[in-house]
Each structure stands twice: as C-alpha cells, then as structure tokens.
Amino acid sequence: MQVLHGFYDLSVRMRLQRTGPEYYDPKGYTTDLNVCSPGTAASDPVVTMWNKHFDDLWALASVPGWRRSAAV
Secondary structure, three states, X not given: OOEEEOOOOOOOEEEOOOOOOEEEOOOOOOOOOEEEOOOXXXXXXXXXXXXXXXXXXXXXXXXXXXXXXXXX
16 A cells, blocks of 8 residues: 655646636645555655545545444
8 A cells, every 4th residue: 555645735826828828726736745555664654644645534424324224
C-alpha cells in the first residue's frame, strides 16, 4: 500500500488558454504529492496517521437505510 500525501490549495486557478478565462484547479494538477510506503521509519507514522484519519471519517458516516435493514 502507498499513501499519496499532499495539501491542495483551493485558491489555485488555471487557464486552459493564454487569453481564456481562469478556472479553479479541480483535479489538483498543481498539487505536490509525497509518496509514503509502509516499512520505512520515516513513512510509517504518515501511513498510520492517514489510515486513522480515513477510518475516523468512515466511523462518522451514518449507515444508509438499505444497509441497516440488511444487517439485522
């Protein structure tokens, strides 16, 4: 498993053409990503932190109605 870690700047804008309008950068093309793989002393805390972060987000999510009835 690898974790791609980067901070997305929501204020970044891009132009599709030199004279065209500016757009927000919805895909994060300008975001610098750090690649972390488990098994190294420097990366293990980062991978653990992101695993916990996403596990906590899933724990906050409510179980959908169709799933509640199937679990009984």
